[in-house]
Amino acid sequence: MLTQAILAELRTAVGDRGLIQEPNQLQTYECDGLTNFRALPGAVVLPRTTAEVQKVVRVCAKHKIAFVARGAGTGLSGGALPQEGCVVISLARMNRILAVDVDNARITVEPGVTNSQVTERVKAAGFFYAPDPSSQSVCTIGGNLAENAGGAHCLKYGFTVTHVLGCEVVLPSGEVTWFGSEHGVVDSPGYDLAGVFIGSEGTLGIATRAVLRIVRRPESVQTLLAAFNETSAAAQSVSDIIAAGMLPSAMEMMDRISISACEASVHAGYPDCEALLLVELDGPTAEVSAQMVQVRAICERNGAWEQRLAQTEKERALVWKGRKAAFAAMGRVSPNYIVQDGVIPRTKLPQILAQMKTRSDETGLRVANVFHAGDGNLHPMVLYNGAIEGEEARALEFSYEILRMCVDAGGSITGEHGVGREKQCEMSYMYAEPDLATMLRVRQAFDPHNVANPEKLFPTPRLCGERRHGAYKPHPLEVSGIAEIF
Amino acid sequence: MQEFIDILGEDVNRISVAGALLSLTPHTTEEVSAILKVCTKHRIPVLPSGGSTKSSWGARTLTREQLHRPQLDGSTVILQLGKLEGVTEHSWQDLTATVRAGTRWAEMQKVLANHGQRVAVDPIQPERAHVGGILATNDTGTLRMRYGSLRDLIIGITVVLADGTIARSGGKVVKNVAGYDLPKLFTGSFGTLGIITEATFRLHPLPQQTATFTVRSAEVAPLADLMTTILKSSLSLEQMQLRNEPLGYALDLQFASLPDVLADVEIRLRTLAGAHSIASADDDVFRARERLFTTNSFYTTVLKITALPNKLAALVAGIAHLNSLPNQTAFCVADPVGIVTVALDITDPDVNPNVRVVFPADTAPAGNPAKLAEIVDDLRSRLVASGGSVTVLRAGHLPHTVDPWGVPPAAIEVMRAIKNEFDPQHILNAGKFVGGI
Numbered sequence: 069m070l071t072q073a074i075l076a077e078l079r080t081a082v083g084d085r086g087l088i089q090e091p092n093q094l095q096t097y098e099c100d101g102l103t104n105f106r107a108l109p110g111a112v113v114l115p116r117t118t119a120e121v122q123k124v125v126r127v128c129a130k131h132k133i134a135f136v137a138r139g140a141g142t143g144l145s146g147g148a149l150p151q152e153g154c155v156v157i158s159l160a161r162m163n164r165i166l167a168v169d170v171d172n173a174r175i176t177v178e179p180g181v182t183n184s185q186v187t188e189r190v191k192a193a194g195f196f197y198a199p200d201p202s203s204q205s206v207c208t209i210g211g212n213l214a215e216n217a218g219g220a221h222c223l224k225y226g227f228t229v230t231h232v233l234g235c236e237v238v239l240p241s242g243e244v245t246w247f248g249s250e251h252g253v254v255d256s257p258g259y260d261l262a263g264v265f266i267g268s269e270g271t272l273g274i275a276t277r278a279v280l281r282i283v284r285r286p287e288s289v290q291t292l293l294a295a296f297n298e299t300s301a302a303a304q305s306v307s308d309i310i311a312a313g314m315l316p317s318a319m320e321m322m323d324r325i326s327i328s329a330c331e332a333s334v335h336a337g338y339p340d341c342e343a344l345l346l347v348e349l350d351g352p353t354a355e356v357s358a359q360m361v362q363v364r365a366i367c368e369r370n371g372a373w374e375q376r377l378a379q380t381e382k383e384r385a386l387v388w389k390g391r392k393a394a395f396a397a398m399g400r401v402s403p404n405y406i407v408q409d410g411v412i413p414r415t416k417l418p419q420i421l422a423q424m425k426t427r428s429d430e431t432g433l434r435v436a437n438v439f440h441a442g443d444g445n446l447h448p449m450v451l452y453n454g455a456i457e458g459e460e461a462r463a464l465e466f467s468y469e470i471l472r473m474c475v476d477a478g479g480s481i482t483g484e485h486g487v488g489r490e491k492q493c494e495m496s497y498m499y500a501e502p503d504l505a506t507m508l509r510v511r512q513a514f515d516p517h518n519v520a521n522p523e524k525l526f527p528t529p530r531l532c533g534e535r536r537h538g539a540y541k542p543h544p545l546e547v548s549g550i551a552e553i554f
Numbered sequence: 555m556q557e558f559i560d561i562l563g564e565d566v567n568r569i570s571v572a573g574a575l576l577s578l579t580p581h582t583t584e585e586v587s588a589i590l591k592v593c594t595k596h597r598i599p600v601l602p603s604g605g606s607t608k609s610s611w612g613a614r615t616l617t618r619e620q621l622h623r624p625q626l627d628g629s630t631v632i633l634q635l636g637k638l639e640g641v642t643e644h645s646w647q648d649l650t651a652t653v654r655a656g657t658r659w660a661e662m663q664k665v666l667a668n669h670g671q672r673v674a675v676d677p678i679q680p681e682r683a684h685v686g687g688i689l690a691t692n693d694t695g696t697l698r699m700r701y702g703s704l705r706d707l708i709i710g711i712t713v714v715l716a717d718g719t720i721a722r723s724g725g726k727v728v729k730n731v732a733g734y735d736l737p738k739l740f741t742g743s744f745g746t747l748g749i750i751t752e753a754t755f756r757l758h759p760l761p762q763q764t765a766t767f768t769v770r771s772a773e774v775a776p777l778a779d780l781m782t783t784i785l786k787s788s789l790s791l792e793q794m795q796l797r798n799e800p801l802g803y804a805l806d807l808q809f810a811s812l813p814d815v816l817a818d819v820e821i822r823l824r825t826l827a828g829a830h831s832i833a834s835a836d837d838d839v840f841r842a843r844e845r846l847f848t849t850n851s852f853y854t855t856v857l858k859i860t861a862l863p864n865k866l867a868a869l870v871a872g873i874a875h876l877n878s879l880p881n882q883t884a885f886c887v888a889d890p891v892g893i894v895t896v897a898l899d900i901t902d903p904d905v906n907p908n909v910r911v912v913f914p915a916d917t918a919p920a921g922n923p924a925k926l927a928e929i930v931d932d933l934r935s936r937l938v939a940s941g942g943s944v945t946v947l948r949a950g951h952l953p954h955t956v957d958p959w960g961v962p963p964a965a966i967e968v969m970r971a972i973k974n975e976f977d978p979q980h981i982l983n984a985g986k987f988v989g990g991i
Contacts, residue, residue: 171864194786216731223728229735230706237965245965251941254703254892255692255742255860258963258988259972263705263738267731287788307647313670313759352788354815411727413648443729444648483729491732498732499722506713506721507734513971525733 069153070110074131078113078155081123086161088112097156100141100148101203104406104460105489109136109150116161118236118244118276125274126242128155134522137274139179139211142203144407145488147215147269151523157274159210165189166277173282174233174252179210179275183217186280195282198225201484202392213275216267218484220391223442224317224350225283227484229266236277237265240515244276252279264510269486270521272514286350289317290360291384294372295341299323299437302343303417305370306441309347310414312366314359319442320346325401325451326394326436333397336390339374345441346391394438395449402434402451404460406467409485410474414444423473424448433459433466445483446474472497487525493532495525561588579634583712583720583751589633590749591718593981599630600716600981602745604684605658607847608691610948612744612958612986635686638751641665643726650709650726652754655686666757674701674758676793678844686750692742696793696840696889701758703891704741710754711737715747716977728756739972745983746991747976761810764792765820768835769805769827774798774874776830777805778867781890783826789819796866796888797842798874806839843887846897847948853919855926855950859894859933861942869894876929881922900925900951921951934960962989 070078079087088094089111099106110133115121128135134154141148150156163180170193175186183204186197200219201207207217213235217228225231234248234256248262265272296302302321309316322330322344331338338344347363349356364375378384398405412420421437428435434451448470452463471481471494481487481494495504504526514520523531558578562568568579580586593600603609638656645651646669653662659680666672676695677688687693694703701707710724713736723736740750771777777796784791784807792810796803809819824832847856861869866888873896876884886896902922930952933944938961946958963969966989973980973991985991 169862172862174862216735218729218731226702226706227729227731229738230702239968243967245968246963247965249941250964251862253860253862253941253943255858255943256941256963257943257945257959258965259743259747259969260705260738260741261965261968263741264734264736267735284786310649311647313762315758352790352811352815354818355790355811358812358815411729413645413650413727415645415647440729444727445729478725479727480725480730480732482732483727484731486731487733495733498725502719503721503723504733506715506719506723506736509975510734510736510739510972513975514968 070133070155074127074133075111077127078111078124081127082113082115082120086114086116086120088114097138097141097150097158100138100143100146102144102146102149102488102490105146105149107150107152109156110153112156112158114158114161118238121157121238121274121276122242122244124155124157125238125240128519129240129242129517132517132519134519136521137210137214137270139208139214140182140203140206142207143211143215143488144409144485145482145490147486147488147521147524148211149489159208159274159276162276168193169252170195172252173284174279175282176277176279177209178277179208179213181209183207183209183212186282190282194285196285197280198222198231198283199228202395209278209280210275213266213278214268214270215484215486218440218445220318220320220440223319223440224315229263231281232262232266232278233281234279235262235265235275237273237275239273240517240520248279250279252281267486269488269525271511271525273520286352288353288356289348289350289384290356291346291348291378291387292360292363292367293338293376293378293387294345294347294367295339295374296343296345296370296372297341298371299343299421300418301370301372302345303421303441305345305367305372306417307414308366308370309363310442312362314349314362316347316363316442317350318346318348319440320391321437321439321441322391322394323437325434326438326449329397329401329436330390330394332400334389334393336386338390341374345372346387391438395447398436398449398451401436402453404454404463405436405449405451406463408446408448408450408467408470409482410446410448410471410479411483412444412446412474412477412479414441416477416479417441417444420446420473420477424470427466427469431462431466433463440483443483444479468494489524492525493527496527496532557592558589561585561592574629575632576629577632577634579637581637583638583714586633586638586714586749586751587718587720589631590714590716593631594717594979597979597981599984600633601630601983602633602635602686602690602749604635604656604687605679605682607679607683608687608693608947611691612945612947614949614954614956614958633749635749636684642752644669645726646671649757650728650754651757652710652726652752653685654752655684655689655750657685659683659685659688667760670760671757672760673707673755675704675707676840678847685753689741689750689753690743690745695843696795698889699794699891700792705738707756708737708741708753709756711740711750712752713740713748713750716979716982724754726754744987746973746987748982761792763813763816764808764810764837765816766806766808766835766837766839767823768833768839769807770799770802770831772802774803774867774871777803780805780827780830785890787822787826789822790815793840794890795840795842796870796890798870798877798886803870803874806835806842808837808840843895846885846887846895850897850899853899853921853950854948855898855946855952856948857896857898857930857933858945858947859896859937859942861892861894861937862940863890863892865940865942866890866892866894895947898926898929898950923951923953926950926952927956930956959988
């Protein structure tokens with residue numbers, strides 16, 4: 069593992085204050101937002117510059133030591149989970165906004181800048197940064213790139229990858245290069261390496277700088293909250309809105325359990341109902357107003373018994389606050405829960421909800437649902453009590469079963485949280501061997517020695533061999549006592 | 555040869571020989587796979603071909619020697635992909651569609667229009683060009699500003715690698731981050747990594763109604779200002795382009811919205827345009843980029859310039875200046891996202907015949923290769939500091955010493971590594987891409 073000599077090299081790279089090796093301090097880095105997987109890194113480095121990142125990666129490359137890049141650690145799939153004894157490279161100190169180019173609607177940032185800070189910085193000029201994961205006030209741009217973060221508004225505005233025009237990357241070899249354009253010019257000649265790198269979950273290198281596209285704030289934003297007695301009626305409204313040729317900036321759905329959890333937690337003032345639909349339209353005022361009339365008529369036709377239009381910025385903020393707090397709020401209604409991230413073709417929503425209900429009744433495990441309904445991205449939360457022997461294993465298996473239902477319906481195992489450690493074994497349910505082998509060729513081209521965030525994303529025989537669609541088995545690290553799962 | 559017959563049968567419509575070129579027409583992804591396995595085994599070079607509308611893109615002019623010698627030694631396979639056709643699935647309620655790569659773009663759009671939808675991309679020559687070729691060359695038009703580029707709209711892909719591996723990546727849902735995004739890697743890869751046989755797209759509804767206008771001015775600056783103003787305004791802009799004309803400049807604007815809203819848009823636009831001439835225009839005006847290819851001859855040089863949006867007006871003015879010089883014509887269309895397509899002709903009967911680019915036909919007009927090379931070099935050197943690039947889409951009289959791709963990008967070594975993983979023997983479209991990939 070990390071010998072004293074290697075630690076000394078790392079210290080040379082980042083200085084005394086940039087190296088953490090005290091076990092109690094290392095514990096901060098033992099997991100990300102997916103807290104039931106934990107492993108202690110051998111060291112954490114906190115570089116301040118690209119050159120320091122490069123030095124650290126060179127040390128790792130030379131000694132073939134695994135490294136895991138980390139932003140704010142809010143990821144929900146274990147992407148920033150350390151490999152036991154590895155080097156964690158925290159980009160938290162690289163948090164400067166380097167340049168704002170309003171003329172061209174570009175901003176250049178370091179990876180440790182938070183998502184919200186980008187919007188904050190360009191707000192006065194009339195712009196915003198479109199990707200808005202629920203953790204946006206803390207999650208970092210570096211992590212957003214690694215996971216190709218989405219959010220509620222990607223239905224209209226697209227994901228992180230749509231908004232990154234270029235990024236500086238330290239490759240697993242320690243070379244520094246640019247993918248896309250340093251200046252933010254579109255269509256740089258060559259392969260779309262930024263397109264492959266973004267969403268590669270730290271397995272192809274570390275972004276140390278990014279040129280982002282910023283978007284002009286729309287003239288008008290209107291948010292409608294509609295209450296339904298049936299989830300299927302809310303789902304039908306979503307389909308009808310799309311069929312009418314409208315493209316709302318967001319369409320979100322919450323079920324009864326989620327609504328009550330959010331109410332208990334942030335008092336958003338949601339109506340008491342089976343399903344809540346949130347539709348946000350933005351654009352030119354005349355267009356938004358005309359479309360909102362149509363949306364309201366559609367909801368009405370599908371039996372919405374209450375419709376509230378958030379008129380002021382404050383009302384809108386409150387509506388969204390409830391939605392964005394949904395995951396954290398689950399603590400109010402259940403001691404433990406597992407968040408999943410399946411995607412289905414929008415039209416399969418009623419079918420999948422029925423399947424989930426059946427399995428929920430059979431297993432006795434409750435499922436709360438929050439969806440990005442517009443793009444078919446589900447966030448089912450399987451609720452359980454960790455204190456009950458065996459319940460967590462059953463909950464985990466149920467959550468994987470939901471993902472497989474999504475794949476069977478023609479969807480995906482992850483819409484925005486990433487595969488990470490959590491879903492790597494499900495990758496072989498979604499993709500055939502040649503598909504995965506082809507992706508591995510990309511990995512081989514970038515990282516032939518497999519040092520960048522190894523043992524993530526792809527199914528490995530060691531981790532998945534015995535657990536292929538079977539019952540949950542403890543992680544080997546857990547068995548060996550190195551990591552704990554709870 | 556026998557091995558190919560074993561795959562495709564003895565059918566002259568599917569196997570034909572012309573000189574050193576062996577033309578093969580597979581009907582399925584599996585046949586493409588079987589053909590590539592044979593090609594890999596015997597190291598036979600493969601040139602994928604669709605509607606042949608962009609075969610000159612990224613290719614150099616032939617040298618005099620190449621013209622007089624058989625161009626390719628031994629056999630080269632031309633993979634004709636036009637029989638891999640048809641929209642295989644249109645899930646209109648989910649706004650997605652899966653289409654085979656040999657489908658002509660306009661054919662696909664016709665099927666999707668049955669449900670009032672489309673892939674919101676406007677490539678050149680959609681009646682001839684195939685989905686696969688458009689993806690491979692990343693050909694997009696001015697709808698891009700509003701709807702994004704092909705990479706933003708492709709959500710799944712089926713490809714056949716050089717060794718015959720059939721791989722699928724992405725899927726049929728708009729939101730999906732499972733694994734590496736190979737649809738993006740293959741978009742714009744010029745057939746050098748594998749053969750695209752099927753693609754799934756995210757769709758958009760066709761606009762309810764559009765209104766198109768052209769604003770003209772003798773100077774470029776007022777139109778550049780108007781572009782900025784319109785981007786800042788909240789008009790429902792669908793697409794926009796700036797171009798030079800024989801006399802002056804034109805800014806074409808298309809708005810798409812509900813009929814009531816459009817009436818208001820026109821009033822606001824006329825206010826913004828002030829004293830400038832503004833006229834209603836045909837939607838067809840947005841085929842101006844296509845016309846740079848189709849109305850000019852095979853000998854016209856066509857370039858794709860990329861630059862920051864705030865450099866566009868100066869570039870268009872520069873092209874207009876070239877057009878004002880004797881014996882030269884230069885026309886361009888600028889897409890506000892930062893792409894300028896330029897068609898350039900320099901006729902010069904007095905140029906020393908020894909430095910002329912040679913064409914097979916004797917009727918070729920005399921060009922001025924040295925001057926063209928000078929223009930390309932000049933553009934490249936001006937753009938390098940701000941990250942712009944010049945790619946040669948059609949060489950015309952441009953001498954073969956000019957690299958169609960310019961200086962290789964910073965990450966060329968990563969690109970080479972990917973090429974080596976996907977096509978280790980370099981049988982697919984060898985030498986057609988950046989840095990000689």
